[in-house]
Amino acid sequence: MEHFPERLKSARKMKGWSLQDLADGMANAVTKQALNKYEAGVMKPSGEVLLQLAKALEVPPAYFMRPSSIQLPAVEFRKKAALSAKHIESIKEKVKHFLERYLEVEALLNIKSAFHNPVRNIPVSQPADVDNVVEKIIAKWDLGYDAIPNVIEMLEDKGIRVMEIDAPDEFDGLSACVGNIPVVVLNNAYTVERKRFTALHELGHLLLNIQQGADKEKICHAFAGAMLLPGNCLETLIGKKRTNIAPGELVSIKEQFGISVQAIMMRALHKGIINKSAAVRFWQSMAKNKKESGLGAYPGKEKSYRFDHLVFRLAAEDIVSMSKAASLAGIKLAAFREKLDAFEE
Structure with missing residues (x-):
């Protein structure tokens, strides 16, 4: 005791x-x-x-x-x-x-993984600096310029532990390094688009070499937008200069890339596609619909599978008892047995 x-x-x-x-x-x-x-x-x-x-x-x-x-x-x-x-x-x-x-x-399971930050030596002082950093991450991590199907899974593939918790709406997410292990925590109640954006925002906190005195939150917001719509992806979709963007265009991009219409407009502003007054008019029109109800949804899922896979492996190979595996999974024994023995009626 x-x-x-x-x-x-x-x-x-x-x-x-x-x-x-x-x-x-x-x-x-x-x-x-x-x-x-x-x-x-x-x-x-x-x-x-x-x-x-x-x-x-x-x-x-x-x-x-x-x-x-x-x-x-x-x-x-x-x-x-x-x-x-x-x-x-x-x-x-x-x-x-x-x-x-x-x-x-x-x-x-004797699993040892090391996390490597590919951009730790690149200084970032303002939101405009993030595109160069994102280009290097895409190249190092071989991400390509299409939509990231599952941001959480991608992060775990790179050695970052991701967890979702039940928390108040006021909690967005957090990131930390526990020893040499990077961790990202997300609010389980949020929409898929918000989880994707928040996960990448927290990735910004983990990766970016943000200079003293710089606005960390604005920079990490810009980083998340650039990761979801990298390079010239947005210009290819809507053009290099616009005076106005139709809501239907934004919804279409949201459904394809899993990024909120508000974050798309912020990305358009950062890229100089629209001017600030056009962006302000848009955000004013969204003031009563921050959750973007009725404005489409990303059809994919944001979920971590790695932890569950590892626990199932422990039980399947009899490395630990079934009750121990259920305890590690954080669920009751009966529920764990049901998940593990999926073929049984």
């Missing part, structure tokens, strides 16, 4: 609960005062209480026994002011819990 106090606090924060919330979640079978003593390490729970805690906090009992192997560096939240302290702590703990499981799975 050496690690129990720390793990109990982590599991509670992951749920976004206070000590009283946890007591309430256990129908006050354990008091707030007792829970406080558990977290302080001055009192230990019985086996029965441990099981009740695991059920209330939706973690396997073994979670409380493992040492915490992940330390997150300082991470920046773009909309920190809109997120409560509980939400911020919950997001951090969810990231740590996922990474612990991911790295354990890779260790069990």
Whole structure:
């Protein structure tokens, strides 16, 4: 039970609960005062209480026994002011819990991967600098100029761990390097287009050598747009100079490339295809429809498959027990068996 106090606090924060919330979640079978003593390490729970805690906090009992192997560096939240302290702590703990499981799975399979940043030595001072950087990334990563079918899968292929979490609308995403492992975290509730853009925005934070004093967020926004519509792709689609762009044109590009119509217009502005006054008129017209309801959708999916594949491999090759594999997958044993044995009725 050496690690129990720390793990109990982590599991509670992951749920976004206070000590009283946890007591309430256990129908006050354990008091707030007792829970406080558990977290302080001055009192230990019985086996029965441990099981009740695991059920209330939706973690396997073994979670409380493992040492915490992940330390997150300082991470920046773009909309920190809109997120409560509980939400911020919950997001951090969810990231740590996922990474612990991911790295354990890779260790069990003896998988070692190294991440290489192909543009670390190129200074970036303003949004106009990103096109040159994107050209080098496309060449190094052999991405081509067509739409990226699955941005999340592409990132994982390049050695970046990607996770999606349930989070408030105020949370867009975050990125961090845990040791030498780059991590991108996305809001599971967002549209496909927003996930794609946010994933690449966070990639910008990981890759770009942004100079001191530069506007990081504007630069990373421009980077995401350039990754989704690289090079002269947009000029090929709509021309080099326009005074106006019809909504139908934007929707068509959105459906083909998986980028929002608002981000397309920003890209058009950066490329000098339209002027600022035309862009402002467009954004004013979109003011009441930021979520772009009724304006098409990218037909593809944004999903990470790698982690699931690795856990299935562990179970299929009997490297770990079925219950251990389910625990690593973060789902109940029955649900894991059903997913693994897809051919069985």
